[in-house]
Amino acid sequence: MKSNLELYKSLYLIRYCEQRIIDLYHENEMRTPMHMSFGQEYIPVGVCSGLDMKCDITSSYRSHANFLAKTADYKSFFYEMYGKEDTVGKGKCGSMHLGDPKKGHILSSGIVASQIPAATGLAFANKYKKIQNFAICFFGDGAIDSGCFWESLNLACLFKLPVFFICEDNEWAVHTPKSDRRGYKDLKKIVGNFDLYFYEEESNDAEILQKKVNEAKNKYKRNPKPIFFNIRCYRYLAHIGIETDWNYNYRPKKVYNKWKKKDCLKIQKDKLFVKYDKNLIKNTEQNIEKKVDAVILKAKKSKSLNSREMFKGLFYEND
Amino acid sequence: MKMISYQEAIRQATYSEMEKDKNVFICGIGITSHAKAFGTTEGLEEKFGSSRCFDTPISEDAMTGFVFGSAVKGLKPIHVHIRSDFFILGMNQLANIISPFQYYVHGTIPLPIVFRVIIGRGFGQGAQHSKSLLSFFTHMPGFKVIAPSSPRDVKGLLTSAIRDNNPVIFFEHRWLYWSEQKIREESYEIQIGKGKIIKKGADITIVAISWMNVEAIFAAKILKKRNINVEIVDPRTLYPLDKKIIISSVKKTKRCLVVDCDWTFSGVSAEIAAIVSRECFDSLEKPVQRLGFKHVPCPTARHLENAFYPNAENIVRAVEEILQIEPMNLEGIEFFSNEKRFKGPL
């Protein structure tokens, strides 16, 4: 479990990294389509810290917050965005396929829901080897429309796997709301009927979320069953890209205003003001900014994978 | 050395790898029920327990991702599909998750997965229970694809496949299951990516895939009667393909017929023909010819099904055409069928 300050640091790192993408994207040096986490950061931060980071995760193409919450590796993050060599993916992954399995972020996938099944296998391996570790799949509400979500849920429950299904429910799948995609009224009634622990959350508060996740983990230990969280959140920016999309009028701005009031960074920061000196908070933020800015400068100048090497890495090479 | 069937050879390889490495497990729809996936999983659950040998829900899509995830965390799954028609429900995981994964991590994470995929003909199985689709899987980067045609090869290649740190798709033709051969009782490896000359000859090279090796040998015996000596090359592994063995054979015989166990259009046979045409251009006396499934979904009625699959008769006729000799009389020869099973040895 993380302290308020640690939670805030993690949230701030994500927010600031994405802010830098927004500032710099026009330079056209980060040539990878961006699905921004902006506004939704509390989910991976609260979930991973609720498990004391002892987890392996898979995520969708909306991967920035997940990657940074899990690995805090902002260097690899920007090297990958700039398509540079000095990262695990060597620039072959970009924004949609961020991952570093050795640091517990197994993969991010651009095919809706396709990252879900792998988490059941990760969990199975942990159970098989008796390792006290959880697998987490993060996915959008749109992924619930897909068959492989239900297949994965079913087999996770059947095998009683140590896995968290985390639905990042931002209401929208691109421009289609849940109500236009679901032939049922109440997800809880359906998912809740599986042999699992069902949770809902809409606080936007990473601290509350981490507590609930921790509690769920303990429930698993007493009586092993998978865990499902439906976590409401709000995507501040367009489905893809770095801009807002109010001008398309497909979703009312007043809903945004409501969520903005309980912005997940603001919630944690308000708590810090009670405990800490303003300057300390300011320093913490500036520290993160400095480090991130330095990495971006380095990334820009760093070398890229020679295209002669593009055939490497298709198969495992350390045998 | 002991006479052992193809299905028993599969069982032995699985058994000894599971015994040797506790991270090896096997799963698949119905594999623990009495049919035991054609006997290939016989005794595994009893010996290794139901955590290492288990049945699964009918969820090929999720189960493909499941075995992938388990392999990332150090297990060595063997995922059995009694038909390739069912296996392709996992295509999303295969093409979108497993194919690019190793490339994303630049070759740094072992990913030992074996998909055992059973293909082949039954009787009147129709369009959804008889496909091979070998070519689909050679087409995508990131997989090794193997299709052994004898008990000796299936045992050695399955052992190598289970020990390999990459995803392997392992095709087993049902009609090979009853074939027998004297093979070593202890476990052994056969190198993935190495083909084999299964019959030497000087007049024409037949490159045959999976079951088609049996048909090719039968055809070779028939052709021998009129003094035509066929050389048969079994690539055994379709990816990575042993180009050298094919090229050097064709350079010697100057003629080439590829007999695939799949549709021909855009298939493995087309790939082999392209390689041979380029590499043996100066030696070739005739264009490379190909045989494979007819370009229709597999029909059910027996006479149509017979017309769908190539067999030894078609091979004899194709060879005669390439060599420009009169067709011989094949009356009275009984070709392989669901009733007239091949019992080996090759």
Ligand SMILES: Cc1ncc(C[n+]2csc(CCOP(=O)(O)OP(=O)(O)O)c2C)c(N)n1
């Ligand atoms: C299988 C598949 N179908 C369609 C798409 C196109 N697509 C990309 S994102 C998306 C919406 C997904 O929404 P959701 O799962 O709620 O995630 P969010 O983008 O809101 O995080 C769609 C339909 C896709 N990537 N994959």
